[in-house]
Amino acid sequence: MKWSVPSRISAVGAMGLALSATLVTGAALGQGAVNLKGLALDTADNNRFFTRLGGTVGNALTYTGLAAGETYTASGQLYNLTTKSLVGEAVTTTFTAKSSSGTAKLELPVPQNRTEFNIDYVVVVNLYKGETAKGVVVAKLDDLANPSQTIQLHAIQSIQVTATTADGGRSLPGNGGKIIAKVNYANMVEGYAYTIWGQLLTPSGQAIGVFANIPEYVPETKAGSVPLEFDVPKGYEGISLVPAIGLYHMKRVQIGKDGNLTWIPGSPMPVMIASDMSVDAPEQTIAIGVPFAIQPAK
Incomplete structure (x- = not known):
């Protein structure tokens, strides 16, 4: 899964969604009106701050506009805002939409921070139609200014x-x-x-x-x-x-x-x-x- 920051900004700007916690992707992706929201928090105590030891980030996804009974796959990965690069392997979860609206959850490992500075990560997500993270993308969360998808990994305090x-x-x-x-x-x-x-x-x-x-x-x-x-x-x-x-x-x-x-x-x-x-x-x-x-x- 690859992201190009300039093309992302252009696409988001065209849809008028900069700094938004919700990405409406239907028009841009040629699908029906699909809305996807996310909230990324430490699974240990439900806040967005991690100690330098890392841990696990739970990304609660809320969607509307999916087809009931269809299978979808969400694929997530951490994006380092300092190095401007993806970190680790993509993590996926596959689910069947019981109705057009509902929830799904991704859990991604957060690596240790061995630097002298805090690190900000954004959890970027692609939602695919089908049982694998391939093929048709029906929604994305790739706004690098989205506070709901941003976590912070502390350095030594x-x-x-x-x-x-x-x-x-x-x-x-x-x-x-x-x-x-x-x-x-x-x-x-x-x-x-x-x-x-x-x-x-x-x-x-x-x-x-x-x-x-x-x-x-x-x-x-x-x-x-x-x-x-x-x-x-x-x-x-x-x-x-x-x-x-x-x-x-x-x-x-x-x-x-x-x-x-x-x-x-x-x-x-x-x-x-x-x-x-x-x-x-x-x-x-x-x-x-x-x-x-x-x-x-x-």
């Missing part, structure tokens, strides 16, 4: 954390105060919902039960930063504390009343996207009160 006190210092008094963690992120997806969650650890990695979170964070840019505030109670005189922070898929986690984070049972993996949990990083360490090593012996 990362966060880096620094910490200060509310006044920009590196230490708090013995009775506690606020630690402000600055979460710098890279290669996030604009418009996607994340959860940012963290806890305070001692330098030995022991959790003290102090949490902070942003339940829903939707970035407007791929790179940026966001603050996360921890309230340190009294009682930690003489030790240091470090914020350990993770970035999560919002739809796959939940925050309890105590502020702790748990995974939603049955959620697809991975749940965590990125983390920065360096307990020995000076730029993340905040001293509390008088260091134990220089306190007078009791």
